[in-house]
Amino acid sequence: MDLHLKIIGSFFIVLALIHIIFPKYFNWKAELRSLSLMNRQMMVIHTIFIALVVFLMGLLCITSSQELIETALGKKIILGLGVFWTTRLVIQFFGYSSELWKGKIFETLIHLVFSLFWLYTSIIFWFIYFS
Template structure:
Protein backbone atom coordinates (compact mmCIF):
# COMPACT_ATOMS: atom_id res chain seq x y z
CA UNK A 1 0.00 0.00 0.00
CA UNK A 2 2.84 2.38 0.73
CA UNK A 3 3.78 2.53 -2.93
CA UNK A 4 0.37 4.01 -3.69
CA UNK A 5 1.08 6.83 -1.25
CA UNK A 6 4.41 7.47 -2.96
CA UNK A 7 2.43 7.82 -6.20
CA UNK A 8 -0.45 9.84 -4.71
CA UNK A 9 1.90 12.32 -3.04
CA UNK A 10 3.42 13.77 -6.22
CA UNK A 11 0.06 13.58 -8.03
CA UNK A 12 -1.57 15.75 -5.38
CA UNK A 13 1.37 18.16 -5.33
CA UNK A 14 1.14 18.44 -9.13
CA UNK A 15 -2.60 19.03 -8.86
CA UNK A 16 -1.87 21.80 -6.36
CA UNK A 17 0.54 23.44 -8.80
CA UNK A 18 -1.99 23.23 -11.64
CA UNK A 19 -4.19 25.58 -9.59
CA UNK A 20 -1.63 28.32 -10.28
CA UNK A 21 -2.78 28.55 -13.89
CA UNK A 22 -6.51 28.70 -13.08
CA UNK A 23 -6.82 32.51 -13.11
CA UNK A 24 -5.31 32.78 -16.59
CA UNK A 25 -6.82 29.64 -18.11
CA UNK A 26 -10.32 30.44 -16.89
CA UNK A 27 -9.91 34.17 -17.68
CA UNK A 28 -10.82 35.23 -14.17
CA UNK A 29 -9.90 38.86 -14.80
CA UNK A 30 -12.70 39.15 -17.37
CA UNK A 31 -15.05 36.51 -15.96
CA UNK A 32 -15.01 37.83 -12.40
CA UNK A 33 -15.09 41.53 -13.29
CA UNK A 34 -18.82 41.78 -12.56
CA UNK A 35 -18.48 40.27 -9.09
CA UNK A 36 -18.18 42.26 -5.90
CA UNK A 37 -14.70 42.64 -4.43
CA UNK A 38 -15.41 40.13 -1.68
CA UNK A 39 -16.57 37.48 -4.17
CA UNK A 40 -13.53 38.03 -6.42
CA UNK A 41 -11.18 37.76 -3.48
CA UNK A 42 -12.97 34.67 -2.15
CA UNK A 43 -12.42 32.92 -5.50
CA UNK A 44 -8.71 33.71 -5.49
CA UNK A 45 -8.10 33.10 -1.79
CA UNK A 46 -10.14 29.89 -1.64
CA UNK A 47 -8.34 28.57 -4.70
CA UNK A 48 -5.02 29.34 -2.99
CA UNK A 49 -6.06 27.45 0.14
CA UNK A 50 -7.37 24.49 -1.86
CA UNK A 51 -4.03 24.35 -3.66
CA UNK A 52 -2.16 24.63 -0.36
CA UNK A 53 -4.18 21.79 1.18
CA UNK A 54 -3.66 19.61 -1.89
CA UNK A 55 0.07 20.25 -1.71
CA UNK A 56 0.22 19.49 2.01
CA UNK A 57 -1.94 16.38 1.57
CA UNK A 58 0.45 15.21 -1.14
CA UNK A 59 3.46 15.98 1.03
CA UNK A 60 1.92 14.01 3.90
CA UNK A 61 1.25 11.03 1.64
CA UNK A 62 4.73 11.09 0.16
CA UNK A 63 6.70 11.60 3.38
CA UNK A 64 4.54 9.63 5.83
CA UNK A 65 3.32 6.67 3.81
CA UNK A 66 4.46 4.15 6.44
CA UNK A 67 2.62 5.95 9.23
CA UNK A 68 -0.54 6.38 7.16
CA UNK A 69 -0.65 2.67 6.36
CA UNK A 70 0.54 1.15 9.65
CA UNK A 71 -0.66 3.31 12.54
CA UNK A 72 -4.09 3.85 14.04
CA UNK A 73 -3.81 7.62 13.56
CA UNK A 74 -2.71 7.07 9.95
CA UNK A 75 -5.71 4.85 9.26
CA UNK A 76 -8.01 7.46 10.81
CA UNK A 77 -6.48 10.14 8.58
CA UNK A 78 -6.84 7.80 5.59
CA UNK A 79 -10.53 7.31 6.41
CA UNK A 80 -11.06 11.07 6.46
CA UNK A 81 -9.19 11.47 3.17
CA UNK A 82 -11.20 8.61 1.66
CA UNK A 83 -14.44 10.35 2.63
CA UNK A 84 -13.12 13.65 1.23
CA UNK A 85 -12.19 12.15 -2.15
CA UNK A 86 -15.38 10.06 -2.38
CA UNK A 87 -17.40 13.25 -1.93
CA UNK A 88 -15.22 14.92 -4.57
CA UNK A 89 -15.99 12.00 -6.91
CA UNK A 90 -19.72 12.42 -6.25
CA UNK A 91 -19.44 16.15 -7.02
CA UNK A 92 -17.68 15.31 -10.29
CA UNK A 93 -20.91 13.76 -11.55
CA UNK A 94 -23.65 15.52 -9.61
CA UNK A 95 -22.21 18.95 -8.77
CA UNK A 96 -20.95 19.97 -12.19
CA UNK A 97 -23.25 20.06 -15.19
CA UNK A 98 -22.41 17.63 -17.98
CA UNK A 99 -22.88 20.61 -20.31
CA UNK A 100 -19.39 21.68 -19.22
CA UNK A 101 -17.73 18.67 -20.85
CA UNK A 102 -20.10 16.70 -23.12
CA UNK A 103 -19.22 17.07 -26.79
CA UNK A 104 -15.91 18.77 -26.00
CA UNK A 105 -12.83 16.60 -26.50
CA UNK A 106 -10.44 18.23 -24.02
CA UNK A 107 -13.07 18.77 -21.33
CA UNK A 108 -14.37 15.20 -21.69
CA UNK A 109 -10.84 13.84 -21.43
CA UNK A 110 -10.27 15.91 -18.27
CA UNK A 111 -13.60 14.75 -16.84
CA UNK A 112 -12.63 11.11 -17.39
CA UNK A 113 -9.05 11.60 -16.16
CA UNK A 114 -10.11 13.33 -12.95
CA UNK A 115 -12.93 10.83 -12.35
CA UNK A 116 -10.35 8.04 -12.52
CA UNK A 117 -8.06 9.96 -10.18
CA UNK A 118 -10.85 10.54 -7.62
CA UNK A 119 -11.74 6.80 -7.76
CA UNK A 120 -8.08 5.88 -7.24
CA UNK A 121 -7.62 8.25 -4.32
CA UNK A 122 -10.87 7.18 -2.63
CA UNK A 123 -10.06 3.51 -3.07
CA UNK A 124 -6.51 3.71 -1.72
CA UNK A 125 -7.55 5.73 1.32
CA UNK A 126 -10.57 3.52 2.10
CA UNK A 127 -8.58 0.29 1.72
CA UNK A 128 -5.92 1.68 4.05
CA UNK A 129 -8.55 2.61 6.63
CA UNK A 130 -10.19 -0.83 6.47
CA UNK A 131 -7.07 -3.03 6.58
Protein backbone atom coordinates (compact mmCIF):
# COMPACT_ATOMS: atom_id res chain seq x y z
CA MET A 1 0.00 0.00 0.00
CA ASP A 2 2.95 2.27 0.62
CA LEU A 3 3.79 2.26 -3.09
CA HIS A 4 0.16 2.97 -4.04
CA LEU A 5 0.09 6.02 -1.76
CA LYS A 6 3.31 7.30 -3.29
CA ILE A 7 1.89 6.83 -6.81
CA ILE A 8 -1.33 8.61 -5.83
CA GLY A 9 0.68 11.38 -4.15
CA SER A 10 2.75 11.88 -7.31
CA PHE A 11 -0.39 12.12 -9.42
CA PHE A 12 -1.89 14.62 -6.97
CA ILE A 13 1.16 16.84 -7.30
CA VAL A 14 0.99 16.68 -11.09
CA LEU A 15 -2.74 17.43 -10.95
CA ALA A 16 -2.12 20.42 -8.70
CA LEU A 17 0.52 21.78 -11.07
CA ILE A 18 -1.81 21.34 -14.06
CA HIS A 19 -4.05 23.95 -12.45
CA ILE A 20 -1.43 26.53 -13.46
CA ILE A 21 -2.54 26.28 -17.09
CA PHE A 22 -6.30 26.48 -16.39
CA PRO A 23 -6.71 30.23 -16.92
CA LYS A 24 -5.06 30.14 -20.34
CA TYR A 25 -6.40 26.75 -21.48
CA PHE A 26 -9.99 27.60 -20.53
CA ASN A 27 -9.64 31.20 -21.79
CA TRP A 28 -10.68 32.69 -18.48
CA LYS A 29 -9.74 36.21 -19.53
CA ALA A 30 -12.57 36.23 -22.06
CA GLU A 31 -14.87 33.64 -20.48
CA LEU A 32 -14.99 35.28 -17.04
CA ARG A 33 -15.22 38.86 -18.32
CA SER A 34 -19.00 38.91 -17.94
CA LEU A 35 -18.80 37.95 -14.26
CA SER A 36 -18.67 40.48 -11.46
CA LEU A 37 -15.24 41.26 -10.02
CA MET A 38 -16.10 39.22 -6.92
CA ASN A 39 -17.07 36.11 -8.92
CA ARG A 40 -14.01 36.39 -11.20
CA GLN A 41 -11.68 36.66 -8.25
CA MET A 42 -13.43 33.84 -6.37
CA MET A 43 -12.97 31.58 -9.41
CA VAL A 44 -9.25 32.29 -9.61
CA ILE A 45 -8.56 32.24 -5.87
CA HIS A 46 -10.57 29.08 -5.24
CA THR A 47 -8.71 27.37 -8.08
CA ILE A 48 -5.41 28.34 -6.44
CA PHE A 49 -6.54 26.94 -3.10
CA ILE A 50 -7.89 23.73 -4.66
CA ALA A 51 -4.51 23.26 -6.33
CA LEU A 52 -2.74 23.95 -3.04
CA VAL A 53 -4.86 21.41 -1.13
CA VAL A 54 -4.36 18.74 -3.83
CA PHE A 55 -0.61 19.48 -3.80
CA LEU A 56 -0.49 19.12 0.00
CA MET A 57 -2.47 15.86 -0.19
CA GLY A 58 0.16 14.65 -2.62
CA LEU A 59 3.00 15.62 -0.30
CA LEU A 60 1.23 13.92 2.60
CA CYS A 61 0.81 10.68 0.64
CA ILE A 62 4.45 10.70 -0.50
CA THR A 63 6.12 11.75 2.73
CA SER A 64 3.87 10.10 5.32
CA SER A 65 2.56 6.96 3.65
CA GLN A 66 3.59 4.65 6.50
CA GLU A 67 1.98 6.89 9.11
CA LEU A 68 -1.22 7.02 7.05
CA ILE A 69 -1.30 3.23 6.88
CA GLU A 70 -0.19 2.33 10.41
CA THR A 71 -1.50 4.95 12.85
CA ALA A 72 -4.97 5.73 14.19
CA LEU A 73 -4.65 9.36 13.07
CA GLY A 74 -3.43 8.18 9.67
CA LYS A 75 -6.50 5.95 9.30
CA LYS A 76 -8.76 8.90 10.11
CA ILE A 77 -7.01 11.01 7.48
CA ILE A 78 -7.32 8.13 5.01
CA LEU A 79 -11.06 7.94 5.79
CA GLY A 80 -11.40 11.63 5.00
CA LEU A 81 -9.43 11.21 1.78
CA GLY A 82 -11.58 8.22 0.84
CA VAL A 83 -14.78 10.19 1.34
CA PHE A 84 -13.37 13.20 -0.52
CA TRP A 85 -12.12 11.32 -3.60
CA THR A 86 -15.10 8.96 -3.78
CA THR A 87 -17.33 12.04 -3.81
CA ARG A 88 -15.12 13.44 -6.58
CA LEU A 89 -15.60 10.21 -8.54
CA VAL A 90 -19.40 10.52 -8.25
CA ILE A 91 -19.25 14.17 -9.32
CA GLN A 92 -17.31 13.09 -12.43
CA PHE A 93 -20.50 11.39 -13.64
CA PHE A 94 -23.33 13.36 -12.08
CA GLY A 95 -21.92 16.87 -11.64
CA TYR A 96 -20.65 17.42 -15.18
CA SER A 97 -22.81 17.15 -18.27
CA SER A 98 -21.81 14.41 -20.70
CA GLU A 99 -22.15 17.08 -23.40
CA LEU A 100 -18.72 18.28 -22.28
CA TRP A 101 -17.01 15.10 -23.47
CA LYS A 102 -19.32 12.87 -25.56
CA GLY A 103 -18.27 12.70 -29.20
CA LYS A 104 -15.00 14.55 -28.51
CA ILE A 105 -11.92 12.34 -28.60
CA PHE A 106 -9.60 14.36 -26.33
CA GLU A 107 -12.30 15.25 -23.81
CA THR A 108 -13.56 11.65 -23.68
CA LEU A 109 -10.01 10.42 -23.08
CA ILE A 110 -9.53 12.94 -20.26
CA HIS A 111 -12.92 11.95 -18.78
CA LEU A 112 -11.92 8.29 -18.87
CA VAL A 113 -8.42 8.85 -17.45
CA PHE A 114 -9.67 10.93 -14.54
CA SER A 115 -12.59 8.57 -13.86
CA LEU A 116 -10.15 5.68 -13.62
CA PHE A 117 -7.79 7.73 -11.44
CA TRP A 118 -10.57 8.73 -9.01
CA LEU A 119 -11.69 5.08 -8.91
CA TYR A 120 -8.15 3.82 -8.23
CA THR A 121 -7.61 6.50 -5.58
CA SER A 122 -10.91 5.73 -3.87
CA ILE A 123 -10.29 1.98 -3.85
CA ILE A 124 -6.81 2.40 -2.36
CA PHE A 125 -7.98 4.79 0.37
CA TRP A 126 -10.95 2.57 1.33
CA PHE A 127 -8.80 -0.55 1.26
CA ILE A 128 -6.26 1.06 3.60
CA TYR A 129 -8.99 2.33 5.91
CA PHE A 130 -10.70 -1.06 6.24
CA SER A 131 -7.51 -3.13 6.48
